[in-house]
Amino acid sequence: MKKCEFKIDAKISELNPSVLLTLSGPNTDSGLQAKPAYFQGIEKFIVDSDILFPVIAECRVIKSPAEIEVLRYVARVSSDAHKQVMKQIRPGWHEYQGESVFLHHSYSVGGCRHMSYTCICGAGSNSAILHYGHAGSPNDRLIQDGDMCLFDMGANYGGYTSDITCSFPVNGKFSADQKLIYNAVLAARDAVCANAKDGVSWVDMHLLANREMLGQLKQGGLLQGEVDDMMAAGLNAIFQPHGLGHLLGLDVHDVGGYLSHCPERPSEPGVNRLRMARTLKAGMYVTIEPGCYFIEPLLNKAFADPNLSKFLVKDQIDRFRTFGGVRIEDDVLITQTGIDNFTFVPRTVEEIEAWMAK
Structure with a gap:
């Protein structure tokens, strides 16, 4: 031959x-x-x-109708998998048992063989570790009654990603403190969902979320002073040391954030952690994921800085030292008039408690 x-x-x-x-x-x-x-x-x-990379990267920023349908599907599978975790989890489980429920549903029901990233399943103080769940911390803590859970997990279908975070009390009932922090983050998320659309600055959305959350913490008695002064001092970066969200698509943190024709990364505290500083365009697919965390080194830094400590009500914040954190993350499509939210999970305190009671 x-x-x-x-x-x-x-x-x-x-x-x-x-x-x-x-x-x-x-x-x-x-x-x-x-x-x-x-x-x-x-x-x-x-x-x-x-020449080619920035052109292809920009093409990936705006999703085609076919891509949108795949992204809608995998977000729905991931949403349903999160709901299964919330329904089944109990005090006395290990974090990895919650992860296993998510993996099983995503594959057995949704046909998603792979995850978009290593699952983050933090309970108690572990929920303040932004990227918990890696090899050195493999989701192996025993979850205690009264712990807050932060589960950040997303299935992958056909190479397309999802990235959803749900925060909830393991026993299905929010304490007063858990409700305070959760509602502060939910208010930040709701403010962005109500204002994000084509032509809006992503940096402005991040600042809106931070301002809303600090205002809620002030109402709850943890902070004092003017919110604008807190923002100017960088207090927002103490409680949310990450950006509002990121582009999503073939990569869970997709390309296109800082291309040569895009605005450069901002330098101010908080916004310097943004994954992009672009003006939103219809067809972009992004995560909206505000969070509030009680991270010991950052709290100590704030208390040691007179420009920040003047806003902190120490006796109130001290009781949250081991609280952990709350993050709420949705996958949304930007449209001309607003957003199309592909995430379908219980979000309010009342919805979560009712769902977990089943």
């Missing part, structure tokens, strides 16, 4: 291209680098590895 050999350089030479464009560039969110294609004989061509 005669061996068939295919030489790609010979085939390309027949086309006589003036230049070959190869895809190479960084995902400014994840830091991952797309490596350019290589084949034997590529050296004989003029190759440009700079």
